[in-house]
Amino acid sequence: xxxxxxxxxxxxPELDQCVHCGLCLNHCPTYRVTHLEPESPRGRxxxxxxxAEGRIEPLDPVRxxxxxxxxxxxxxxxxxxxxxxxxxxxVQYGRIAEAAREVLGPPGSPLFRRLARLAFTQVFPSPxxxxxxxxxxxxxxxxxLQWVIRRVLPRRLREMDALLPAVPSRFFAPGADVMPxxxxxRARVAxxxxxxxxxxxxxxxxxxxxxxxRNGCEVLVPRGQGCCGALNVHxxxxxxxxxxxxxxxxxxxDAGVDAVIVNAAGCGAAMKEYGHLLRDDPDYAERAxxxxxxxxxxxxxxxxxxxxxxxxxxxxTVTYQDPCHLAHGQKVRVQPRQLLAAIPGLxxxxxxxxxxxxxxxxxxxxxHPGMSQELLTEKMAAVGRTGAAAVVAPNPGCMLQxxxxxxxxxxxxxxxxxxxxxxxxxxxx
Amino acid sequence: MALSRAxxxxxxxxxxxxxxxxxxxxxxxxxQDAFLVAHALPDIVVLPGSAAEVAGVVRAAHEAxxxxxxxxxxxxxxxxxxxxxxGVMLVLTRMNRILEIDPRNRLAVVEPGVVNADLTxxxxxxxxxxxxxxxxxxxxxxxxxxxNNAGGPHCLSYGVTGNHVLAMEIALASGxxxxxxxxxxxxxxxxxxxxxxxxxxxxxxxxxxxxxxxRKAEAARTLLAAFETIDDASQTVSEIIxxxxxxxxxxxxDGVVMAAVEAAIHAGYPADAGAVLLIEVEGLPDSLxxxxxxxxxxxxxxxPRMLRTAASEQERLLLWKGRKEGAGALGRLAPSYYLHDGVxxxxxxxxxxxxxxEIGKAHHLRIGNLFHAGDGxxxxxxxxxxxxxxxMDKVVRAGEEILHAxxxxxxxxxxxxGVGIEKREYMRWMFSDADLLAMQRVxxxxxxxxxxxPGKLLPLGTRPDVTIKPVMTAGMWT
Numbered sequence: 001x002x003x004x005x006x007x008x009x010x011x012x013p014e015l016d017q018c019v020h021c022g023l024c025l026n027h028c029p030t031y032r033v034t035h036l037e038p039e040s041p042r043g044r045x046x047x048x049x050x051x052a053e054g055r056i057e058p059l060d061p062v063r064x065x066x067x068x069x070x071x072x073x074x075x076x077x078x079x080x081x082x083x084x085x086x087x088x089x090x091v092q093y094g095r096i097a098e099a100a101r102e103v104l105g106p107p108g109s110p111l112f113r114r115l116a117r118l119a120f121t122q123v124f125p126s127p128x129x130x131x132x133x134x135x136x137x138x139x140x141x142x143x144x145l146q147w148v149i150r151r152v153l154p155r156r157l158r159e160m161d162a163l164l165p166a167v168p169s170r171f172f173a174p175g176a177d178v179m180p181x182x183x184x185x186r187a188r189v190a191x192x193x194x195x196x197x198x199x200x201x202x203x204x205x206x207x208x209x210x211x212x213x214r215n216g217c218e219v220l221v222p223r224g225q226g227c228c229g230a231l232n233v234h235x236x237x238x239x240x241x242x243x244x245x246x247x248x249x250x251x252x253x254d255a256g257v258d259a260v261i262v263n264a265a266g267c268g269a270a271m272k273e274y275g276h277l278l279r280d281d282p283d284y285a286e287r288a289x290x291x292x293x294x295x296x297x298x299x300x301x302x303x304x305x306x307x308x309x310x311x312x313x314x315x316x317t318v319t320y321q322d323p324c325h326l327a328h329g330q331k332v333r334v335q336p337r338q339l340l341a342a343i344p345g346l347x348x349x350x351x352x353x354x355x356x357x358x359x360x361x362x363x364x365x366x367x368h369p370g371m372s373q374e375l376l377t378e379k380m381a382a383v384g385r386t387g388a389a390a391v392v393a394p395n396p397g398c399m400l401q402x403x404x405x406x407x408x409x410x411x412x413x414x415x416x417x418x419x420x421x422x423x424x425x426x427x428x429x
Numbered sequence: 430m431a432l433s434r435a436x437x438x439x440x441x442x443x444x445x446x447x448x449x450x451x452x453x454x455x456x457x458x459x460x461q462d463a464f465l466v467a468h469a470l471p472d473i474v475v476l477p478g479s480a481a482e483v484a485g486v487v488r489a490a491h492e493a494x495x496x497x498x499x500x501x502x503x504x505x506x507x508x509x510x511x512x513x514x515x516g517v518m519l520v521l522t523r524m525n526r527i528l529e530i531d532p533r534n535r536l537a538v539v540e541p542g543v544v545n546a547d548l549t550x551x552x553x554x555x556x557x558x559x560x561x562x563x564x565x566x567x568x569x570x571x572x573x574x575x576x577n578n579a580g581g582p583h584c585l586s587y588g589v590t591g592n593h594v595l596a597m598e599i600a601l602a603s604g605x606x607x608x609x610x611x612x613x614x615x616x617x618x619x620x621x622x623x624x625x626x627x628x629x630x631x632x633x634x635x636x637x638x639x640x641x642x643x644r645k646a647e648a649a650r651t652l653l654a655a656f657e658t659i660d661d662a663s664q665t666v667s668e669i670i671x672x673x674x675x676x677x678x679x680x681x682x683d684g685v686v687m688a689a690v691e692a693a694i695h696a697g698y699p700a701d702a703g704a705v706l707l708i709e710v711e712g713l714p715d716s717l718x719x720x721x722x723x724x725x726x727x728x729x730x731x732x733p734r735m736l737r738t739a740a741s742e743q744e745r746l747l748l749w750k751g752r753k754e755g756a757g758a759l760g761r762l763a764p765s766y767y768l769h770d771g772v773x774x775x776x777x778x779x780x781x782x783x784x785x786x787e788i789g790k791a792h793h794l795r796i797g798n799l800f801h802a803g804d805g806x807x808x809x810x811x812x813x814x815x816x817x818x819x820x821m822d823k824v825v826r827a828g829e830e831i832l833h834a835x836x837x838x839x840x841x842x843x844x845x846x847g848v849g850i851e852k853r854e855y856m857r858w859m860f861s862d863a864d865l866l867a868m869q870r871v872x873x874x875x876x877x878x879x880x881x882x883p884g885k886l887l888p889l890g891t892r893p894d895v896t897i898k899p900v901m902t903a904g905m906w907t
Contacts, residue, residue: 019759020461020462023567026544026568047454047458088693088754088760089759090760090761
């Protein structure tokens with residue numbers, strides 16, 4: 001018998017479906033920049049095949065550390081899944097890349113990997129700890145310490161510090177556990193409050209609840225829910241991720257709702273895949289599938305329910321950035337545009353490559369600042385060519401990245417969540 | 430193959446160390462193109478960024494007497510870019526600049542790594558387009574198209590790549606660069622441009638291409654005609670051609686392929702029909718209804734299940750998207766396929782298609798069909814699972830029988846995909862020893878040391894000192 005190698009677990013059926021046609025290449029942001037096959041979806045799939053066949057060792061056989069060159073290729077990928085949209089054979093590239101990352105563990109230097117693991121296993125699973133960290137960050141930003149630190153930090157860290165968003169003075173705290181529908185009740189839904197959404201975008205959560213209630217939804221924000229675990233899964237940590245998924249499955253299924261509403265595209269995509277994440281868990285596989293079927297992006301749900309059109313006008317020209325995990329991950333492209341079209345006075349101008357990644361990609365802008373900024377520069381140029389006065393992007397990662405882009409590269413314009421604008425249109429009634 | 434450190438150092442000096450790849454995690458992805466039944470590792474992958482760098486790499490390989498294989502986007506279907514003798518692989522994807530578009534003279538000058546569809550998009554701003562439209566056009570490069578003399582659905586009326594190349598700049602193995610062809614039609618002297626087209630990287634490396642651009646037709650109409658059987662569809666094609674009608678495109682897709690295509694893009698192909706024809710006519714708006722009427726009349730004689738003209742441009746483009754992505758969708762049906770490329774006289778299309786079906790049955794193989802029916806250019810696609818023991822022998826044998834049937838009917842072994850490693854031995858079916866020797870002398874004139882893409886296009890014996898690694902195996906899965 002041949003010696004076992006660390007890659008055999010990667011011999012997954014998804015690999016079989018790629019027929020090497022290459023139609024994904026020009027849809028891949030990293031291939032478009034590098035023109036290198038190892039930085040393309042087809043190349044990465046081929047690489048994982050080579051690992052699965054034992055031709056390349058994914059880990060150092062003695063120390064168990066990642067094969068750096070292999071990890072470089074697997075982690076230069078943004079996980080935007082634009083290749084899945086392009087693939088005529090329906091290859092689920094995201095699953096292949098996630099499996100490879102599970103073998104490799106988190107990206108980066110040994111120190112960064114340790115910190116990332118700590119964050120994924122100790123911080124993200126605990127809403128309380130997460131809020132402490134963001135409170136500390138807020139203190140750092142407001143005490144003047146940030147001002148001082150910025151002057152002494154080395155360049156690389158200063159760049160990272162510049163990416164830190166300003167932490168708002170208030171975190172998300174829903175008024176009640178159950179908030180009644182306004183008008184006739186059409187549905188009973190639960191909202192994922194989210195980790196980043198509830199700390200950095202509490203106002204968007206409030207807006208989402210108001211919009212849902214306006215549309216006849218009784219809204220619950222179940223207690224005990226937590227982070228969805230998407231960042232873990234995308235960065236090679238699955239043990240805590242599965243724990244987090246099980247908790248959310250329990251909490252939301254117990255709530256007895258018609259739908260679980262998510263206003264962060266990355267979280268929605270991850271939660272729709274809980275069935276896959278927990279497929280080997282005999283106690284949860286089925287329940288995870290039931291849960292996943294309830295998950296809906298806010299725009300997807302409202303368009304499906306039939307939006308009660310707002311009568312307030314917003315005289316503005318906007319352009320729309322498709323969040324990758326909404327357009328490619330969840331195949332939700334039409335609905336957000338339908339909702340925008342329902343706002344009187346609002347005009348949508350499409351940008352070139354609206355469904356191309358902006359370079360945010362979870363923690364990618366921290367792990368790969370060079371590629372991230374290159375994509376952001378290109379994105380802001382496309383935004384600029386539309387002449388729009390604002391960008392709409394219904395996902396926290398994209399919003400932070402585009403705000404940074406607007407400030408750093410211009411055009412200096414505001415970035416809104418779709419729910420912000422709808423809420424405003426209802427408020428202006 | 431033992432490659433000297435001196436060569437490696439020289440290559441790094443020419444293109445910069447970042448663009449010279451040697452680690453297994455980098456080069457392994459270059460071991461295969463879209464030809465699924467063979468693979469071989471290059472020793473070094475080099476990605477030059479300019480014509481001068483290409484010339485430097487070509488000279489270095491020649492002087493080191495090391496095989497040199499050129500690759501574009503890696504969408505070739507004959508294994509032409511698989512480095513079966515190892516050596517240096519020259520990847521031209523970074524050379525992707527459109528150097529000039531001259532709308533008044535209707536031509537463009539491009540680097541070889543420019544993607545076919547990007548050229549057409551750039552030309553569209555001037556109301557022009559680049560006609561050859563292979564199924565891979567959203568990815569494949571002009572350099573690769575030229576090297577394989579690529580065709581495409583619309584080549585029925587516009588002609589293949591060779592009809593649209595006016596001139597090119599090439600880097601010669603013996604050193605130096607030269608221009609062949611010219612910007613005006615019919616330049617004096619040998620038609621070396623014609624020699625280069627379809628030479629599959631065995632003569633020289635193209636560093637720039639001057640291509641013809643055409644003005645878009647005023648109007649187009651696309652008909653989707655569905656039939657109960659492949660036979661009915663084939664008869665229809667033969668009759669349309671015999672009636673002297675030349676549509677811009679006339680494509681056939683059988684039920685097997687349609688199932689995959691419909692699952693992929695929901696274009697409205699009737700997945701339970703035996704076969705469909707996608708027929709397009711172009712011209713002045715007033716002329717189209719009459720042309721279409723004549724075509725529909727012929728279709729009706731073969732009891733079509735459905736005749737549907739695309740009602741909008743959107744519907745038309747979606748139907749074409751289904752056709753163009755057909756091969757890519759086959760991963761839904763089987764883990765691997767062998768896509769063949771043969772040509773038959775159009776009058777004999779029905780009988781050869783019947784033969785293809787028989788061959789599939791005899792070998793218990795599933796065969797799908799997606800091809801340029803109007804040109805008589807068949808693409809029988811053998812679907813298989815490479816993990817099945819002994820399957821490759823069956824697949825290769827069935828393919829051979831299909832191609833043999835094409836040749837027997839008065840056709841040929843390739844319409845547009847080229848010869849590569851796949852069909853190099855079948856060249857003997859088409860040419861005598863004397864013919865092949867003449868071709869070999871042409872190669873030697875360009876490539877005296879035999880470093881340019883050895884083991885491709887011409888039957889073995891061209892370079893006996895190179896050990897050819899095994900090909901046509903069950904790929905990486907055995």
